[in-house]
Amino acid sequence: xxxxxxxxxxxxxxxxxxxxxxxxxxxxxxxxxxxxxxxxxxxxxxxxxxxxxxxxxxxxxxxxxxxxxxxxxxxxxxxxxxxxxxxxxxxxxxxxxxxxxxxxxxxxxxxxxxxxxxxxxxxxxxxxxxxxxxxxxxxxxxx
Numbered sequence: 001x002x003x004x005x006x007x008x009x010x011x012x013x014x015x016x017x018x019x020x021x022x023x024x025x026x027x028x029x030x031x032x033x034x035x036x037x038x039x040x041x042x043x044x045x046x047x048x049x050x051x052x053x054x055x056x057x058x059x060x061x062x063x064x065x066x067x068x069x070x071x072x073x074x075x076x077x078x079x080x081x082x083x084x085x086x087x088x089x090x091x092x093x094x095x096x097x098x099x100x101x102x103x104x105x106x107x108x109x110x111x112x113x114x115x116x117x118x119x120x121x122x123x124x125x126x127x128x129x130x131x132x133x134x135x136x137x138x139x140x141x142x143x
Contacts, residue, residue, distance in 0.1 A: 024098045032135060033105055033128060037091040044089045047082070049075040057129055057136035081111075086119045088112040103128040103135065109142070 036055060043051040053071040056062070062070045081087045088111065095106040104127055111120040127139035 023100060024103065026096055026098065026103075029098065029103055029135075030093065030096050033096060033103065034091075034093055036135060037093065037107075041089050041091060044074075044078065044081070045087050047078045049078055055137055056140070057131045057138045060136065060138050060140070062137075062140045063142070084119075085113045086111045087114065088116070091124075098128075101129065102138065 040052060040055055043055075049071055052074045056070055060066070060070065062073060065073055081089075090110045090112065091107055092110075093105055093107045097104050104125065107124050107126070109122055109124055110118055112118055123143040125139075125141045125143065126137055128135045129138040130136070
């Protein structure tokens, strides 16, 4: 009887169902990510570090920075850009891949002065995730 009850109890235990991630249509995702990149650039040009920080997920990391450190970083960066005339931050997506949970964007960033002279250029990797139905920066790494 004990074996029968134990066996019945084990069978009655809920099992975890693992579902496959839903595929993301990268053709539709790319213009969304590029549009967020453009808004990010506008927020930088406008000196709005709070708007920039809002592009990040709640548990995001910018390099090793987290939470309010991300807001502080962008505030300092904006102040330096005003002082050094490097207000124009431009992003170019070179590759976008992903699955049902994350998108990975590879790209090139350029920083220009107000006369459109190139001051700095580099590469970046951003991992995006959806939060409340919107794509947010989850991991942001400059290379």
